[in-house]
Amino acid sequence: MKGHKFFNRLAVSLLIAGLSLTNIPANATAEQLYNNDAIDGEISRSSPNYRFRNMWSPNTPVEELRGEEYTFNAEEGDEIDVNLDIERGGFSPVLVLFHAETNKQMAYSQNNSFTYRIPRSGEYKLLVLAKNNPRNGRYTLEISGLDDRYNETRDRWDDRADRHRDNREYDRQNNRRDNRRDNRQNNRRDNRQNNRQNNISSDRQQFLEDEFGLRPLDCRLRRTMVIVNFRENGDNYTLCAEPTRSIPAGTYDYNYRTRNLDAKTPEEFKEQCRVSVGGMCISR
Secondary structure (H helix, E strand, O other): OOOOOEEOHHHHHHHHOOEEEEEOOOOOOEEEOOOOEEEEEEEEOOOOEEEEEEOOOOOOOOEEEEEEEEEEEEOOOOEEEEEEEEEEOOOOEEEEEEEOOOOOEEEEEOOOEEEEEOOOOEEEEEEEEEOOOOOEEEEEEEEEOOOHHHHHHOOHHHHHHHHOOOHHHHHHHHHHHHHHHHHHHHHHHHHHHHHHHHHHHHHHHHHHHHHHOOOEEOHHHOOOOEEEEEEEOOEEEEEEEOOOOOOOOEEEEEEOOOOEEEEOOHHHHHHHOOEEEOOEEEEO
16 A cells, blocks of 8 residues: 555644534444554445535535444554555445544545544544445455554454454454555565665766766666666666767776776676676676
8 A cells, every 4th residue: 555645733624624423323333443453344234324514515415424433542643554455345435533532533534544643642433434335345454553552451362363253264364464464564665665766866867967978878778878887885776878979888887986987898897797788787
């Protein structure tokens, strides 16, 4: 899931408070959430209806959405991360966060996730709602960023066993949750790494253009070009550029001491390159 929206206090007043909870159904039962919980849920035609009114649009009628209710405790300053994985049913989600004591709406999102910084300690209610009316809208809800001391007062696995009496089915669901969580973490880590590498490459490209008059090229073009290696802190960054009169096609190392490009000899290039295409090393 991995680009989340961050809701600070100003954003809440401008963007989130557009809906007001007008009625909580009598048959609604809230399930308790804890830090790093991954809860399987389902919105069906038997789910409770929650009534809302859009406070920011005049004469807006009351809207009823089916959904499920959850509660959790949070400390002031906790930055919670709420994620919803919709497994099947294809419903359009609405996530609404309320303060349990005041019933004041704190966050609202029509995406599958949001991030929110808790302004005051206490109990909060989270509604998972469906804009359409699925027969079986199954999902997995996960929340993280809560103070871990709330986990010390309960036995997490006994509660899970009560919800999943079939041990084999429970194991399969638990594995799917772990895989989804690992995939989200890997995607976030890969995105951060790619962004960092892109920023480094962009800086190096601008440096080559400013210092040596070399216009950057895509190294995958497989054509005659200037290949420059930057070695820094054990990492190697390779950039490509169009040859010039002063810097002909070839492979170079940037010399941080002299601030020049040192040309590699063919022998050095072959020693360090395992696979080359069109004179360009593609595997070392």
